[in-house]
Amino acid sequence: MAHITINQYLQQVYEALDNHEGSFCAELLSFKHPHVANPRLQLPNPEDKCQQVLEPPYDEMVAAHLRCTSAAANHDFIEAYKFQTLVAFQAHKEENCCFRVCASDNRAGLDDSKKWGMLFLINQLFKIYFKINKLHLCKPLIRAIDSSTLKDEYSMAQRVTYKYYVGRKAMFDSDFKPAEECLSFSFQHCHRSSQKNKRMILIYLLPVKMLLGHMPTLQLLRKYDLMQFADVTKAVREGNLLLLTEALARHETFFIRCGIFLILEKLKIITYRNLFKTVYQLLRSHQLPLEAFLVCLRMMKVDGLDLDEVQCLLANLIYMGHIKGYISHQHQKLVVSKQNPFPPLSSVS
Amino acid sequence: NSGCSPRGTCQSMCPNRELQERESQNRLHRFETLAGTEKRAGERCRRPRADPKRTVKEYSRPAAGKDSTRPSDLRPPAVLLRTVCYLIDDIVYDFAFDRLRSVRQDMIIQRTAGPESRAVLERTVRLLAYASFRLCGEPLRLYDPRINDTHLQESLSWLLRCYDTEPGPHGNREEFQALSLLYNLGSSRVLQHTLELPERLRSSPAIALALSINRAFSERNPVRLLRLAQRLSFLQSCALHRHMAAVRRDLLLLYSHGLSSRNCRFPLPRLAKLLALDVAHAGQLCRAHQLEVHQDDQVVFSKTCFSEPEPGGLHSNGSSRLVLVASDVPRRRLEREEEIVNERRVRVIAALGF
Numbered sequence: 001m002a003h004i005t006i007n008q009y010l011q012q013v014y015e016a017l018d019n020h021e022g023s024f025c026a027e028l029l030s031f032k033h034p035h036v037a038n039p040r041l042q043l044p045n046p047e048d049k050c051q052q053v054l055e056p057p058y059d060e061m062v063a064a065h066l067r068c069t070s071a072a073a074n075h076d077f078i079e080a081y082k083f084q085t086l087v088a089f090q091a092h093k094e095e096n097c098c099f100r101v102c103a104s105d106n107r108a109g110l111d112d113s114k115k116w117g118m119l120f121l122i123n124q125l126f127k128i129y130f131k132i133n134k135l136h137l138c139k140p141l142i143r144a145i146d147s148s149t150l151k152d153e154y155s156m157a158q159r160v161t162y163k164y165y166v167g168r169k170a171m172f173d174s175d176f177k178p179a180e181e182c183l184s185f186s187f188q189h190c191h192r193s194s195q196k197n198k199r200m201i202l203i204y205l206l207p208v209k210m211l212l213g214h215m216p217t218l219q220l221l222r223k224y225d226l227m228q229f230a231d232v233t234k235a236v237r238e239g240n241l242l243l244l245t246e247a248l249a250r251h252e253t254f255f256i257r258c259g260i261f262l263i264l265e266k267l268k269i270i271t272y273r274n275l276f277k278t279v280y281q282l283l284r285s286h287q288l289p290l291e292a293f294l295v296c297l298r299m300m301k302v303d304g305l306d307l308d309e310v311q312c313l314l315a316n317l318i319y320m321g322h323i324k325g326y327i328s329h330q331h332q333k334l335v336v337s338k339q340n341p342f343p344p345l346s347s348v349s
Numbered sequence: 350n351s352g353c354s355p356r357g358t359c360q361s362m363c364p365n366r367e368l369q370e371r372e373s374q375n376r377l378h379r380f381e382t383l384a385g386t387e388k389r390a391g392e393r394c395r396r397p398r399a400d401p402k403r404t405v406k407e408y409s410r411p412a413a414g415k416d417s418t419r420p421s422d423l424r425p426p427a428v429l430l431r432t433v434c435y436l437i438d439d440i441v442y443d444f445a446f447d448r449l450r451s452v453r454q455d456m457i458i459q460r461t462a463g464p465e466s467r468a469v470l471e472r473t474v475r476l477l478a479y480a481s482f483r484l485c486g487e488p489l490r491l492y493d494p495r496i497n498d499t500h501l502q503e504s505l506s507w508l509l510r511c512y513d514t515e516p517g518p519h520g521n522r523e524e525f526q527a528l529s530l531l532y533n534l535g536s537s538r539v540l541q542h543t544l545e546l547p548e549r550l551r552s553s554p555a556i557a558l559a560l561s562i563n564r565a566f567s568e569r570n571p572v573r574l575l576r577l578a579q580r581l582s583f584l585q586s587c588a589l590h591r592h593m594a595a596v597r598r599d600l601l602l603l604y605s606h607g608l609s610s611r612n613c614r615f616p617l618p619r620l621a622k623l624l625a626l627d628v629a630h631a632g633q634l635c636r637a638h639q640l641e642v643h644q645d646d647q648v649v650f651s652k653t654c655f656s657e658p659e660p661g662g663l664h665s666n667g668s669s670r671l672v673l674v675a676s677d678v679p680r681r682r683l684e685r686e687e688e689i690v691n692e693r694r695v696r697v698i699a700a701l702g703f
Contacts, residue, residue: 052458133538172537256544262537268568308623312572312600315607327608329615 009041010053013062017054029065042070119145119158126165138169160186160197168204171263180208199224207263210236211270213345228254236267239275241300244268270345272313273322275300277342286341288334290314290327307332321348357423362432363404364422371407372399380440381405405432439491442480449473450500462515470508471521475584477501478528482587494591505529509542523553530559531581531588535566555585562589571600575625597624598657601638605655614647 004012009028016025027033035041043049046066050059122141129137145162154162167182183205190198202224206216215233220226231247234240248255248264255261279296280288293310314334317323324343325336336342359365363381371377375396379387386398406424411417424432453473456466477497484492509529512522526543533539540563543556550556558580565574574596578589600623608615621631632642637658641649 048460133541135538256541259541261544262540262567265564265567309570309572309576311607312570312603315603316569317607319603319606326610328610329608329613 003038003040004035005040006043006046006049007053009035009038010049010062013058014053017058029062036069038069041066043067046070119154119162123158123161123165126162130165130168135169135172138165142166142169156189157191160190164201164204167208171204171208176208176211180205180212183208195224199226202226203258204260207260207267210267211263213270213348232264232267236271236274239271239273239278241268241271241275241297241302244271269316269320269322273317273342273345276314276317276323280336280341286325286336286338287331288336290332290334293334355418355420355423357425357428358420359406359422359424360428361401361404362424362428362435363399363401363406364424366422367406368399368401368404371404372396377404378407405436442484442492445476446480446497446500449476453504462511467508467511467515467519470504470511471525473504474501474508474525474528477504478532478584478588481532482590485591501532505532523550523555526550527555527559527585528588530556530563531585532591534563534589534592559585566592566596569599569603571596571603572623575600575623579625597626597634598638600624601635601640602655605638605640605650606652608650609652610650613650614643615650617642617646617648620648 013025013028015021016028028035043066046063047059050063050066053059054062122145125141126138129135152159163182163186167179167186170176170179170182183201187198187201187205190201202220203226206226206229209216210233215237216229218230221230221233228251231243231250235242235244235247244267248261252261255264275296276293279292283292290307290310293314294305294307297305297310311327311329314323314327318325318327321343322345323334323336324339324341325334327334373396377397377399381399381404382397383400386395406422409415409417452469455461456469477500480492481494481497481501484497485494505525505528508525512519512525526546529539530543540560543551543560546556551560558577562574562577562581565571565577578586578593581589604615604620617632617635618628620635621628624631624634626634632645635642635648639654639656640651641654643649
């Protein structure tokens with residue numbers, strides 16, 4: 001075991017998987033087994049070799065384990081722990097019982113992990129996953145922390161970082177209420193002196209709050225040097241689609257780099273709602289001709305629209321609960337409720 | 350019989366005369382023989398027998414003295430269509446899918462990079478995208494959409510990674526970035542990746558159109574989406590195809606809520622146009638969602654009535670015909686199958702980039 005080549009090792013893993021030899025497989029991935037001392041297995045870049053022999057997800061798992069042995073050999077134990085944890089957490093995902101054996105093998109190590117700063121490591125892993133754009137890998141980590149009894153015993157700094165990433169993941173999944181809770185927690189508890197960190201949290205908190213109907217003040221934007229949001233805010237508040245399109249285009253690069261461009265585009269629906277509410281207030285009637293909305297949109301230089309699309313937009317707003325009423329196709333009119341036809345944004349989820 | 354073209358009467362994929370002839374001359378293709386009758390090693394001159402269910406008329410050059418217009422040798426349009434479907438669905442897809450997979454395997458083992466491997470991946474993606482549309486209604490034993498999807502996604506990500514990391518020129522990059530956007534409609538991951546591409550690429554017609562279709566999807570505007578989809582090329586429509594049912598369902602859902610009233614009478618022809626379907630299919634779709642259609646002509650939208658169709662009721666066999674994008678399907682009756690067969694053949698050839 002201490003002298004086999006990388007190819008022989010991978011072949012053994014492959015055969016163990018193929019023959020469902022759970023415990024042998026676990027040994028090949030365990031840190032207690034002599035193979036970890038084998039210098040021929042300590043490859044810093046094992047992915048290619050693993051991919052040649054093994055199918056996903058085992059190729060990634062074994063590669064992580066080999067990176068771990070390499071790191072450990074260089075006495076880089078933080079690195080090593082990180083990769084072995086990766087293997088263990090991936091194992092929790094797999095139904096395959098041979099990896100449950102492997103995971104329980106590591107559990108003794110995990111319980112001692114408090115002093116290793118498990119949340120610190122998890123936050124580092126989040127950072128990596130966001131960078132390489134593999135957000136789905138965050139889920140098992142979040143599950144592990146949520147089910148852990150230690151979660152309130154970590155330092156506030158770590159909890160702020162943790163909530164920041166969980167909030168961003170929720171944003172990505174379009175779960176805006178949980179995203180708002182996490183990012184708000186993060187922002188409020190972030191240390192007053194970390195202006196840079198507070199700004200980073202705000203970059204993600206602002207779009208979520210705006211989607212839920214809460215617009216930031218200019219004062220806040222100025223304080224944290226986020227004036228890119230100023231025109232966007234103004235446009236949404238006024239129902240000004242033209243300004244919104246311009247504002248998004250002007251700061252496109254910034255928004256895309258932060259990964260919030262797509263979410264900000266969702267503000268269009270809120271903007272339509274605000275615009276149509278203005279039409280209602282101007283016409284002072286509960287029966288609004290569809291033509292009026294079309295004219296209004298054309299004034300906002302929204303091109304290529306016709307009555308069919310207007311009808312669809314309105315139907316969507318009604319469906320979402322932003323407008324209380326119905327469209328009469330025969331009369332080509334939007335008939336709104338006499339009571340509170342445009343409920344406040346914060347009351348509509 | 351001058352001025353009158355011959356009309357075929359052969360009802361099988363291969364005329365009997367030819368089947369007998371090729372069988373006796375030992376000129377049957379491997380795919381045409383009856384199982385168990387093939388020649389085995391060591392046997393003397395054993396001629397395989399033809400399987401009439403799998404023998405297909407072969408091409409033979411017209412020659413002086415040879416009569417190629419005998420009606421019993423010619424297959425009428427309906428039989429021609431059956432023949433083509435057999436060839437593409439049962440033979441071509443299965444064989445090509447498997448052999449292409451082996452090609453990719455060779456590529457992985459050798460860690461190949463460069464223009465040839467990209468060309469391989471491009472052709473693979475085109476075939477699998479076309480298959481996802483063409484075979485979507487087929488029974489599981491012939492075509493598994495999930496397996497096709499896995500391979501299509503793998504090949505597509507691999508190809509896009511090559512574009513990102515290998516030096517150009519990448520003449521077809523726009524085409525495939527657009528296909529990825531359409532096949533993965535609504536995926537934030539693919540959208541974000543596209544937004545990070547250089548401006549020059551992003552504003553190319555194919556990608557710009559795919560982006561606006563995605564935008565219409567995320568704004569939940571199915572009317573706009575279906576309208577934009579009419580501008581897609583055939584292969585792009587194939588890539589978008591699997592999302593069409595959901596988009597149409599969404600339109601009916603939104604209208605059921607927005608136009609819900611007792612007196613609602615929405616004209617069916619207008620709805621059909623919005624749905625990019627012909628009137629008959631539009632009516633069928635409404636009824637499948639429990640929406641009443643009065644006098645075959647007017648839809649009664651009602652939020653209390655709208656519901657999901659019975660599983661398998663609508664979107665199994667025949668779904669491929671139902672959810673085809675109108676602009677790309679010749680709106681012809683089945684009497685003109687001949688033209689359909691020809692057009693499909695041309696499209697397959699064009700779509701595969703040959």
